[in-house]
Amino acid sequence: MLLMPQRILLVYTKAGGGHFALAQNLHKLLTELEPESEVRLFNFFDVGPRWIAQAIQDGYNFAVNKQRWLFTVFQAFYQTRPAIQSFARVLGMRLAPAINEYLEEFRPDKIIYCYPVNHGFRRLPYVRKHKPKTLTVVSDIFSPHLYWFIDTKDQYVVASPEAYSIARRYRVPPENLHYFQTLIDPKYDQPLAPEEVARLRQEWGLVHPYTVLLTGGGAGLKISHRLVRELVKIEGINVVVVCGYNQKLYRQLETFKQKNQIANLILFGFTKQMYELINVSNVVVSKAGPATIAEVLSQHKDLIVCDYVWPQEHGNVELIRHEKLGYYIRQPRKIAEKIRELKSRPPERKTLNLQNDIVRLARYILAL
Known part of the structure; x- marks a missing residue:
């Protein structure tokens, strides 16, 4: 017509x-x-x-x-x-x-x-x-x-x-x-091609086989700095942080990276490559935004939610917990413990049954 x-x-x-x-x-x-x-x-x-x-x-x-x-x-x-x-x-x-x-x-x-x-x-x-x-x-x-x-x-x-x-x-x-x-970008309907994942891993310097992605929207996660300090203690992982437009957080983490010479800490400011970053990751730590949850689960990645906005995101957390689609953990130390556990076992590929x-x-x- x-x-x-x-x-x-x-x-x-x-x-x-x-x-x-x-x-x-x-x-x-x-x-x-x-x-x-x-x-x-x-x-x-x-x-x-x-x-x-x-x-x-x-x-x-x-x-x-x-x-x-x-x-x-x-x-x-x-x-x-x-x-x-x-x-x-x-x-x-x-x-x-x-x-x-x-x-x-x-x-x-x-x-x-x-x-x-x-x-x-x-x-x-x-x-x-x-x-x-x-x-x-x-x-x-x-x-x-x-x-x-x-x-x-x-x-x-x-x-x-x-x-x-x-x-x-x-x-x-x-x-x-x-x-x-x-209602998310149609590109999330399919995973990124393996050869493209390999290319991006090399481009971004992801030298370890296991990657943790931290993302919290435009402002970044509130606990990013404390969480990074816990995650870099874990051997054999890449830690990728999306800081969004939070320049203060980016500078803090960049200073921490340079001071301690941490090669496996990769930082992004505002980026339009979230689809690619989710695809190269094994586990994503985020707040409970509905789009982020749908995007991560559509790619069958492990999900840890560490924060939510009341009341509109409370239902998202309850769904994740009730359906066992991910984990709701607030404390950086406990998040790091869960990632150690996830890293040591085969991934559980659960996802929302939504098209x-x-x-x-x-x-x-x-x-x-």
């Missing part, structure tokens, strides 16, 4: 890397599937006052990675519809004019929300007048927060039976819920 060219807007923020990654993957697929259509990524904080972006995006990342108690207090306060709606109205007073101006300029036929702002956008003059088709893609797989489902009239994509049940609990009608399973539906979702969006 020949589709007419469309204008599709993918709305995201950088308050949490999973929203942005989902939007990027959908952008790539929609562009490939329908080259004649115009697909745009839109971080709505970019069109408003800079201080709002700093307060929300930078504040979120700071609270989650540095002062978790601040984020916990914030989440505890926003447990009711009135609280969330009041915050959205206050925020919208400063952002709405600029967002509406952007929408009038682009004139999208469809708006796909990769972040929970559909209830705010619904009140914008452009949306009320032109009524573009809308869809919210819930990127929190197992325990999404109430703020995803404030607008019960919108159409939603959920990725698990648990998320479906939560949406119904918040009064979203079943006809508004669409079930798509794991990657992101291509099917992209086709669904084009057919809306």
